[in-house]
Amino acid sequence: MTIHIGANPGEIAETVLLPGDPYRAKWAAETFLDNPVLVNEVRGMLGFTGMWRGNRVTIHGSGMGMPSLSIYANELIRDYGAKTLIRIGSCGGMQDSVEVRDVILAMTASTLGTPSRGIFRELSFAPCADWSLLHAAARAAEDKGVRTHVGGIYSSDVFYDERPDLNEQMVRHGVLGVEMEAAELYILAARHKCRALAVLTVSDHLLTGAALPSAERETSFGDMVEIALHAAFPGA
Template identity: 85%
Template sequence: MTVHIGAKPGEIAETVLLPGDPYRAKWAAETFLSDVVCVNEVRGMLGFTGTWKGNRVTIHGSGMGMPSLSIYVNELIRDYGAQTLIRIGSCGGMQDSVKVRDVIIAMAASSISTPSLGIFKEFNFAPSADWSLLKAAVEAAEAKGTPTHVGGIYSGDVFYDERPDLNEQMTRHGILGVEMEAAELYNLAARYGRRALAVLTVSDHLLTGEALPSQDRESSFGDMVEIALEAAFA
């Protein structure tokens, strides 16, 4: 057990999928895994371990924002030996070519700041995905025929953004979408020598204002979870 994760030794798999929402973790585990066991309920942050095609997988919530994700990923790596960590979550589209329900596979994640800023100080570290996971995820998406985009994303500090000037420059520079966690996940994976990737479903669009109704979100996230699982065990 750790301060934030109540799982016993051996109850967390080496492969961990990380949705932000604990109830999305529950949905994904019950939908895609077999022999599912709830391994964490501390502070309402649910975690489940089961099997997918004979492979052990944990699906654990990470909360909203990089500070929350940093807590769980640090403990999953340091205390439970997680080796492969894949964020599965929603994001906002930032290019005309990116449509709601499309999947974005994040090659790199830009940010203004992350919890790792205290380590890097003036150094602008460029956190990026693990190449083997990235390649496998692209191949899995192509095999499924899922509309997919590969490139850079932005991990923001705030949900209610008031920087239209910054959004304009990110769109100008090809940023595909915005979310709130991936940059710190990539930082931590680099620090500890682990594999990390973010596979994201576009749930809304900053340019068009289109958004998935809440009741449609889970049903639209299935491709993302399957791509992540295929990539983890390719």
């Protein structure tokens, strides 16, 4: 047990999927895993461990924002031995070529700052995904026929952004979408020699104002979860 995770030793799998919303973790575990078992509910942050096609998987909430994600990813890696961590979440589209319901595979994650910023001081570290996960996810998305984009995203440290000038530069430089966690996840994975990837469903669009209707979210998010699972276990 750790300060924020109440799971006993051995109850967390080496492969962990990380949605921000704990109730999305519950939905994903009950929908995609065989015999999911609740292993954490400290502070309402739900985590479940079960089986997917003979492979052991944990689906655990991370909360919103990089500080929250950093807490859970650190403890999952350092105290429970997680080796593969895949963020599954929503994002806002930032390019005309990206549409609501599309999936973005984040190759890199730009950011103004993360909880790890103090370590690097003057260095502008470039957080990136694990290539084996990225490649396997791209193939899984292609096999499923899901519209997918591979490239850079922006991990914001604020939700209510008041920097339209910065958003303009993100669009200008080809950033595909914006979310709030991936950059810190990629940094922690690099630090601890783990694998990490962010698989993101475009739920709304900053340029067009389009948004995914709530009734359609589960279907679209289901594609994202399946892509993440196939990325983690490409032979399953």
